[in-house]
Amino acid sequence: MKITKISKTVRRITANNPGVMTGGGTNTYLIGSENITVIDPGPPLEEHVDNIVKMLHGKLKRILVTHTHLDHSPAAYILKKKTGAPIMGMMALHEANQDPTFNPDKILEDGDKISEIEYTLRVLHTPGHASNHLCYILSNEKIIFTGDHIMNGSTVVIAPPDGDMSQYLNSLNNLLLFDLDCIAPGHGDVMKNPKEVVENLIKHRLNREKKVIDALSKMSRANLDELVKEVYRDVNKGLYPIAKYSLQAHLIKLMKDGKVAQIRNEFLWRC
Numbered sequence: 296m297k298i299t300k301i302s303k304t305v306r307r308i309t310a311n312n313p314g315v316m317t318g319g320g321t322n323t324y325l326i327g328s329e330n331i332t333v334i335d336p337g338p339p340l341e342e343h344v345d346n347i348v349k350m351l352h353g354k355l356k357r358i359l360v361t362h363t364h365l366d367h368s369p370a371a372y373i374l375k376k377k378t379g380a381p382i383m384g385m386m387a388l389h390e391a392n393q394d395p396t397f398n399p400d401k402i403l404e405d406g407d408k409i410s411e412i413e414y415t416l417r418v419l420h421t422p423g424h425a426s427n428h429l430c431y432i433l434s435n436e437k438i439i440f441t442g443d444h445i446m447n448g449s450t451v452v453i454a455p456p457d458g459d460m461s462q463y464l465n466s467l468n469n470l471l472l473f474d475l476d477c478i479a480p481g482h483g484d485v486m487k488n489p490k491e492v493v494e495n496l497i498k499h500r501l502n503r504e505k506k507v508i509d510a511l512s513k514m515s516r517a518n519l520d521e522l523v524k525e526v527y528r529d530v531n532k533g534l535y536p537i538a539k540y541s542l543q544a545h546l547i548k549l550m551k552d553g554k555v556a557q558i559r560n561e562f563l564w565r566c
Contacts, residue, residue, distance in 0.1 A: 296346045301485060302436050304328075304414050308346055310337040312366055315537070318448050318482040321366045323347060324440055326433065330356040330411045333380075334431060334440050335481060336370035339396075344373045351378065356411070359403075360384040361442025361481060362425040363394040372396040385420070385427035389457040403429060421470075423463025424451050430470075437476035439489065445496065447483025454540035460500070460548040467497050507545045511555065511564035518560045519543060 299307040304327060309320040321337040325347070331354045337343055347370075355378045360368040363384065371382045381400035387393045405420035417432040424443045431440040443451055444466065453460050475489040486492050503526065510525040511517065517525075519539050526545075527538045546562055549555040556563045 296349075298350065301479060302438060304433065304436060305438065305479065306350065307479070308343070308350065310340055310343040310366075310370075312338050312340065315534075316452070317366050318446065320482070322479070322481055322483075323370075324479060325350055326416065327354075327356075327411055327413045329354055329413060332357050332359060332409065332411075332414075332416065333374065334359045335361055335367045335442060336374045338366050339369040339373055341373070344370050344377065347374060348377055353378075355380040357409070358382045359409075359416075359429075359431060360397070360399075361430065361440065361444070362428040363387050363397045364392065364425060364443065365394055367442060367481060368394045368397050372398070385429055387457055388426040391457070392454070393457075419469075419473075421466040422459060423466045424453060424458055426457050426459070426462075428466075432473060432475070437474060438479055439470070439473070439475050439477075440479045440481075442481040445478055445480055445486075445492065447478075447480045447486050449482070450499070450541075452537055452540050453544035455544050455547055458540070458544055460541070460544035461551060463544075464497060464500060464548075467493055467500075503541075504545050504549070507542065507549065508554070508564070511562060516558075516561045516563045518562070519546075522546075522562065 301307050306325045308323050312320050323337050324334040326332040358371045358380050375382055383401045383403050384399045385403055403418045407418040409416040415434045419430040421428050421430045421444045430444055453463055470493050478486040478489050506526045523535050523539050523542050530538055554566050556565050
């Protein structure tokens with residue numbers, strides 16, 4: 296078990312679930328030393344949950360989740376059974392690929408605050424990767440816990456229908472309004488210069504959107520399999536099945552913008 300001290304208030308332990316979608320594993324964060332808040336207990340791995348419990352010393356106050364994908368929230372149910380601590384988060388709008396065990400004791404909303412003597416956490420609704428995605432800002436240390444809204448080492452997958460590219464870009468732009476010192480992601484190490492990180496992510500997404508537009512302009516009409524080869528030439532072909540999710544999200548955004556139309560399984564450039 297490796298424990299990483301992020302700040303005077305924050306510790307991190309990473310679940311043993313490495314993979315293409317999870318990087319080195321899902322990060323679980325512990326906030327405080329007395330009334331402890333756990334953020335994202337992770338996948339239902341007994342060893343990981345036992346390691347979390349060892350760090351709590353009976354002082355767990357609550358369990359927060361950023362969203363209900365299967366690598367972030369299922370351990371919340373197990374941790375609650377072991378400690379009795381309440382689970383807090385938001386329900387997703389779509390059931391597919393969500394944690395069926397998620398049954399929060401409290402539904403959180405944008406702007407909610409969780410206050411202890413040691414710290415204050417602000418709840419920020421950041422839909423895009425998931426409809427129920429929440430980030431948590433540790434106000435006294437200007438740290439934001441981003442779950443899968445921002446990851447270190449890989450680009451976030453936006454998978455419709457619960458994933459929405461328009462909402463994702465809006466949520467990223469919203470982060471620029473906050474004074475932050477660092478990002479504590481759901482996967483990967485802490486990132487400094489949050490404003491620069493967010494601006495680069497927005498730029499990356501808009502550049503990918505331009506590639507979609509350029510490809511459709513050249514091809515006139517194409518299906519997802521044809522488009523992914525053109526739009527994601529810079530990506531390993533083995534990742535095309537995953538890339539198609541975000542490609543579809545880009546196309547849905549462009550259809551909302553009135554720039555693309557769909558006829559059966561083909562997409563047409565309208566401008």
